[in-house]
Amino acid sequence: MMRTQVLLIILGAAIVTLIPRIAPLVLLSRVTLPGRVVRWLEFVPVAVLSALLAQAVAMPEGRISWPPENLAMVAVVPVLLIAVRTRSLIKTVAGGVIVMALLRWVMG
């Protein structure tokens, strides 16, 4: 079942989401950006990743929480070590999942 009102909300939300996703890619890729802007954009991934990581680890339920309730804050330590040591995306993600499962098992 599909309610008309819900469909309209989804359509509207999709359109206002597509605009920021597509517009810079289409418009900025056609112009040559000044060197300083490009160097700033090169730092966006580090900036975004640190922000996403901090929120994923410190506020997994949408607000800041601490161990023992928030085990992500514990798991991130070995996971960062695995990442630095292996420089491996797959190994770090697999390690993170295992560490988290173990932590939950240990904490009951």
Added chain:
Amino acid sequence: MRDSWQTTNSTNTPDTDLPDAGQATVGRGYAEGVKDAVPVIMGYLAIGLAFGVVAKTAGITVLEVAVMSMILYAGSAQFVTVGLIVAGVPASAIIVTIFLVNVRHLLYSAAISPHVSHLKTWQNALIGAELTDETFAVASSRLGQGVPARAGWFLGINNISHATWIVCTTAGAVLGSAITDIRALGFDFALAAMFAALLILQINNRPTWMPAVAAAAVGGGVALCASLVVPASWAIIAATLTAATVGMVLEERTV
């Protein structure tokens, strides 16, 4: 053996362990894009199922969940949408809210744009249409080495990630409360671990690590502090603007 492997690889191509290590660049095709999406798929598995369960419990139908995942395709925004629909908020207010939640994609799209100037406009539009936090995180980590991005690679990672999202959210809605404890398996931590790994790889990609580490510290700090006063997605924007500026200025002074 192990140590020599790590030394040689970590200096040249930090993220070599991604599938097909030898040619680990973005100048690759659809199949490689699909393989590179594996960490994203692991993360979407847990969040997608969780979203389906939450939405169904809140009175959203299976078809509505499927359609939402097909054409909206945005994790946190979909949770927010469901919450607002259930709260009876008017459609216009929901749409404005979702724009504010998703406006951070401007930064992701802009950051990728210098790398895809050789592609056709419709290809760039197609790449942008399926851009998420997670696919941007993976894509940007592969673009750091100055290798031209290939449209096929983007479509590979984008399509399989989107397909995973549609299948898992719909499955969550169908199964409902029958799957209560996927958290016990630890999959809900997959995306956090992916962000951690990609952050380390990104820092490793910079000419000197100090400005990048400083930027990361600022970004993490602002993302948390700002989230106390503004919605989390705005905190991401504030953190990105601050941290990228700090990183750029420090790098200009040290390199």
